[in-house]
Amino acid sequence: MVVAIDGPAGAGKSTIAKEIAKRLNITFLNSGSFYRAITLSLLASKVNLADEKAIIAHAAALDIDYVNSRLVLNGVDVEDKLHTDEIDANASRVSAVVEVRHIVNDKIRKITEKISIVCEGRDMTTVVFPNAEYKFYLDASIEAQTMRRYKQGVSSMSLDEIKAAIKKRDELDKNKAEGSLKIAPDAVYIDSSDLTIEQVCEIILSKIQI
Numbered sequence: 001m002v003v004a005i006d007g008p009a010g011a012g013k014s015t016i017a018k019e020i021a022k023r024l025n026i027t028f029l030n031s032g033s034f035y036r037a038i039t040l041s042l043l044a045s046k047v048n049l050a051d052e053k054a055i056i057a058h059a060a061a062l063d064i065d066y067v068n069s070r071l072v073l074n075g076v077d078v079e080d081k082l083h084t085d086e087i088d089a090n091a092s093r094v095s096a097v098v099e100v101r102h103i104v105n106d107k108i109r110k111i112t113e114k115i116s117i118v119c120e121g122r123d124m125t126t127v128v129f130p131n132a133e134y135k136f137y138l139d140a141s142i143e144a145q146t147m148r149r150y151k152q153g154v155s156s157m158s159l160d161e162i163k164a165a166i167k168k169r170d171e172l173d174k175n176k177a178e179g180s181l182k183i184a185p186d187a188v189y190i191d192s193s194d195l196t197i198e199q200v201c202e203i204i205l206s207k208i209q210i
Contacts, residue, residue, distance in 0.1 A: 020205065038062060138190050140193045149162050
């Protein structure tokens with residue numbers, strides 16, 4: 001079974017997806033972690049992010065796995081290193097490279113061949129799992145997005161800087177050549193701006209039949 005959740009940064013996708021996976025006793029998978037891990041490796045290796053061919057070659061050579069809902073890169077758990085300002089500023093650019101998206105999508109589909117998952121990202125419902133049994137689009141106002149990211153405590157930026165960065169990232173995500181952020185026609189739309197985690201979970205779980 002695949003439960004797919006899409007939406008912009010700061011809409012609460014990761015928090016909600018983790019909780020849904022926990023309640024259904026299935027695996028949580030964050031597609032963004034794959035792109036962030038690739039970005040982490042690219043930055044560490046000082047690969048020119050303006051060179052798409054170099055990015056693709058580097059990404060293709062990486063061993064990326066997902067173990068116990070944590071990203072493992074070349075045998076090392078890097079989950080706790082994926083949410084820095086530098087990675088935030090560059091991951092969307094890396095994920096906009098079409099061939100990198102193909103690499104990541106293939107890895108995600110392979111991982112999910114034998115297990116049930118709750119996955120979240122930008123194009124889970126439209127590209128990666130267009131035939132997912134359950135699809136949701138989780139949205140939020142820019143104010144809610146900004147405050148949630150700020151409260152995560154992983155950014156050194158001010159509220160205004162975080163808001164500007166989110167706006168820029170969402171704009172990039174919505175205009176990608178492939179895998180752009182959009183609402184699937186058959187996805188359940190949820191505006192989480194004024195909802196609690198519990199309320200969003202109740203809406204999603206009410207739509208899922210086990």
